[in-house]
Each structure stands twice: as structure tokens, then as C-alpha cells.
Amino acid sequence: MSAVMNSDVRSIEDLIASQKSGYSLDQRFYTDPDIYDLEVEKIINRNWILAGHASQLPEPGDFRVLNVGRESAIIVRGKDGDLKAFANVCRHRGSLVCLEAAGHVDKFTCPYHGWMYDIDGNLTAARNMDDGFDKSAHGLKPVSVGVVYGLVLVCFSDEPPSIDGAIRDIEEAMKMYDFENLKVAAQKSYAIPANWKLSIENYQECYHCATAHPEYALMHTMMLDDEKRERASGHMYENMEACGIKNIEIDYVDTAARPGEIGFGYGRTAMFNKYKTGSKGGGPVAPLLGSIKGYDGGQADLSFGPFSFLLAYNDHVVCYVFTPVDQNNSNCEIYWLVRGDAEEGKDYDVDELTWLWDVTTKADKEIIANNSKGVHSKFYEPGPFSGMEALEQRYIEWILAELQRP
Ligand code: FES
Numbered sequence: 001m002s003a004v005m006n007s008d009v010r011s012i013e014d015l016i017a018s019q020k021s022g023y024s025l026d027q028r029f030y031t032d033p034d035i036y037d038l039e040v041e042k043i044i045n046r047n048w049i050l051a052g053h054a055s056q057l058p059e060p061g062d063f064r065v066l067n068v069g070r071e072s073a074i075i076v077r078g079k080d081g082d083l084k085a086f087a088n089v090c091r092h093r094g095s096l097v098c099l100e101a102a103g104h105v106d107k108f109t110c111p112y113h114g115w116m117y118d119i120d121g122n123l124t125a126a127r128n129m130d131d132g133f134d135k136s137a138h139g140l141k142p143v144s145v146g147v148v149y150g151l152v153l154v155c156f157s158d159e160p161p162s163i164d165g166a167i168r169d170i171e172e173a174m175k176m177y178d179f180e181n182l183k184v185a186a187q188k189s190y191a192i193p194a195n196w197k198l199s200i201e202n203y204q205e206c207y208h209c210a211t212a213h214p215e216y217a218l219m220h221t222m223m224l225d226d227e228k229r230e231r232a233s234g235h236m237y238e239n240m241e242a243c244g245i246k247n248i249e250i251d252y253v254d255t256a257a258r259p260g261e262i263g264f265g266y267g268r269t270a271m272f273n274k275y276k277t278g279s280k281g282g283g284p285v286a287p288l289l290g291s292i293k294g295y296d297g298g299q300a301d302l303s304f305g306p307f308s309f310l311l312a313y314n315d316h317v318v319c320y321v322f323t324p325v326d327q328n329n330s331n332c333e334i335y336w337l338v339r340g341d342a343e344e345g346k347d348y349d350v351d352e353l354t355w356l357w358d359v360t361t362k363a364d365k366e367i368i369a370n371n372s373k374g375v376h377s378k379f380y381e382p383g384p385f386s387g388m389e390a391l392e393q394r395y396i397e398w399i400l401a402e403l404q405r406p
């Protein structure tokens with residue numbers, strides 16, 4: 001999709017100031033390359049992004065690559081057993097060094113002229129360079145990496161938001177599910193031909209669920225308005241304690257985030273009566289997680305930073321990561337987590353485990369793509385939000401605030 005010629009010549013500051021609260025964003029937020037540049041600087045390269053689970057990198061030399069917008073990081077288990085991350089940019093003339101998405105190596109060899117780096121990022125070989133060439137000054141550049149109860153986060157800023165407060169305050173919730181000892185049972189990528197904000201805006205609201213997601217709408221009270229949802233939650237509150245689940249509410253998400261810290265949140269929502277988990281028919285699809293002792297008829301929503309959202313059912317977790325590819329394309333990466341000791345084929349079946357959110361994400365991909373097409377039309381103008389789009393509105397307000405932050 002080519003850039004749309006927009007006759008609106010206001011400065012970005014004036015444009016931001018003119019956004020009407022309670023309405024979707026102006027077209028230029030999806031089409032103006034200068035606004036995308038600003039997003040890269042102020043939002044995309046400043047925040048933590050979920051890059052998988054530490055259990056995917058058990059041994060020194062195990063690596064994964066995370067691509068986000070213009071950046072690419074190699075996340076690797078170092079010789080000392082710690083996770084490290086490096087810019088996937090060769091110190092010779094800048095080629096991508098690692099072209100595979102994941103694997104195991106004893107060294108990284110740049111495909112262009114063959115410079116070699118060890119798994120700690122040190123340059124170990126560079127053919128035919130002058131005698132005076134200092135290899136030690138040409139190691140891969142480090143990228144910030146953090147681990148929150150097994151969840152691996154990467155940030156392309158040298159001064160990333162602190163994750164210490166999140167680690168401290170979300171401990172009780174994370175330990176219920178034993179996040180640290182979960183494993184990735186399945187992972188899928190969904191390419192979405194739309195600006196990253198449209199992908200996340202769609203995830204933030206369930207106004208569309210009744211029309212777009214018949215499977216999801218049968219199970220989740222999230223598709224009700226607040227009042228009806230509260231009424232439908234009684235059975236969950238009654239059962240929580242017996243199931244070993246604490247009623248925890250944490251809201252340090254985006255706009256409410258403590259200054260200098262990652263935004264994060266945790267909350268629980270009821271499912272409709274007969275559903276135990278997010279599966280076809282509502283029956284369990286994997287062994288219960290952590291210290292959870294039964295099915296209370298609820299499900300938890302979590303978030304870490306502005307790109308990563310998790311749904312914790314009592315028997316599995318679904319992690320959603322939305323990242324920009326460029327201004328007109330985004331990626332949705334989904335990780336399905338189960339107990340670390342669960343065995344495929346015996347304790348869970350990947351098709352059963354992934355069914356709900358695969359079907360739902362394929363439907364989302366289509367509605368987001370259609371949204372993008374309409375937003376590029378000369379007839380598009382910002383429209384009013386429903387009360388069921390309150391979180392989307394909050395997210396947009398956060399974006400506008402971040403774009404103005406020094
Ligand atoms: S760019 Fe990597 S070796 Fe030349």
C-alpha cells in the first residue's frame with residue numbers, strides 16, 4: 001500500500017492537539033511517514049517487547065531472533081548461562097548477521113564477508129584485516145534484555161523502562177501459574193497488512209467480538225458491557241478460593257504506568273458457565289498450571305509493556321505480541337504455554353490447544369486488514385467510540401502522550 005497523499009499540512013504537534021477525545025485517530029496517524037518515524041523513536045524503540053520464554057533457550061548457544069520495525073535482535077544463552085541480546089547488525093559493514101529465526105550455534109558468522117562472533121558477541125575472526133585492526137572494539141552491540149518470571153523481554157533502548165517494580169508487584173499472580181516453569185507448546189506468526197496501531201487497537205476492544213468471533217463470544221464474558229459482565233461473574237468469585245486462585249487486580253497499564261517503569265497489568269474475567277478454559281466445548285486442554293487446583297470459570301488478562309498481552313487460563317497461557325514491520329504492516333506472534341512437565345500427545349494436543357486463538361486471530365487478521373483499507377480512503381474520518389472501546393481509547397491517548405514526551 002502506497003503512502004496516501006493527505007492535504008492536511010498541519011504540524012504533528014497541531015495534529016496531535018486537534019485529536020478529539022472519544023474518537024478514532026486521524027488518518028495521518030496511519031499514513032504519514034513522519035509520524036511513523038516519531039513512533040519508532042518515542043514508542044517502538046523505547047519499550048519492552050516479549051520475545052518468548054526462557055525455556056526456549058535452555059543451553060549456551062541457543063538463540064532466537066526478534067524483528068521489530070527497523071531493528072533486529074539476537075537473543076542468545078551466553079557461555080555463563082545468562083541470556084544476552086545483541087543488535088543483529090554486523091560491525092563490518094552492517095549486514096544482518098543471523099538470518100535464521102531460531103536455533104543453536106557455537107558462533108555467528110556474518111553471511112556477507114564472513115566475520116565471526118562468539119555467543120557472547122565478541123568478534124573472533126575477520127579475514128584479511130590490517131595488523132592494527134582491533135577485534136575487541138568490534139563486538140556485536142548489546143541490546144537490553146530482561147526476564148520476568150520466565151518471559152523474555154527485549155528493549156532497543158539503552159535506558160529501558162525499569163522492570164523491577166513489575167517483578168515485585170506481580171509476583172503473587174505470576175507464581176499462581178508458575179510462569180517461570182512453563183514451556184512453549186506452540187508458536188505461530190500472523191502477518192497483518194495494517195499499521196501496528198490498528199492491530200493493537202483491535203485487540204483492546206471486544207465491541208467486535210459478537211460479530212467477528214462466534215467461537216470466542218460463546219465463552220468469554222469480555223464481549224459483554226461492564227455491568228452485564230459483573231452480573232455474569234458471580235460463579236467465578238464463588239469458586240476462586242477453592243481453586244487456589246487469589247483475586248488480584250493490578251493496573252499499571254500504559255497511561256497509569258509509574259514514571260520510568262514498564263506498564264503492566266493483571267485482572268480476572270469470568271467465562272460463561274460451562275466453560276472451564278478457552279477450548280472447543282470448554283473442557284481442559286492441558287494439565288492445571290502452578291498451584292491452581294481446579295476450574296473457577298475464570299481467565300486472567302495480563303500485559304507487559306504496550307506490545308505484549310497474555311491470557312492465562314487455568315491450564316494454559318496464550319501470549320500475544322503485536323509488533324510493527326513497517327508503517328503498513330504488523331506481525332502478531334502467539335505463544336501457547338503449558339506446564340513445563342506436560343508431554344505433547346499425552347497431556348495436550350497442539351491442535352486442541354491452539355484452536356480457539358488460531359481461529360480468532362485469523363478472523364482478526366481479516367477485520368484489521370479491512371479496517372486498514374477503509375482508513376486509507378479519502379472518505380475516512382475519525383468516528384466515535386462505543387463504551388465497549390474504552391481500553392482502546394485509553395491506549396490511543398497513551399500513544400498521543402508518548403509522541404509528545406521529550
Ligand atoms: S558486513 Fe558482515 S562481514 Fe561484512
Ligand SMILES: [Fe+2]
Pocket residue numbers: 202203208209212213360364
Ligand atoms: Fe478480535
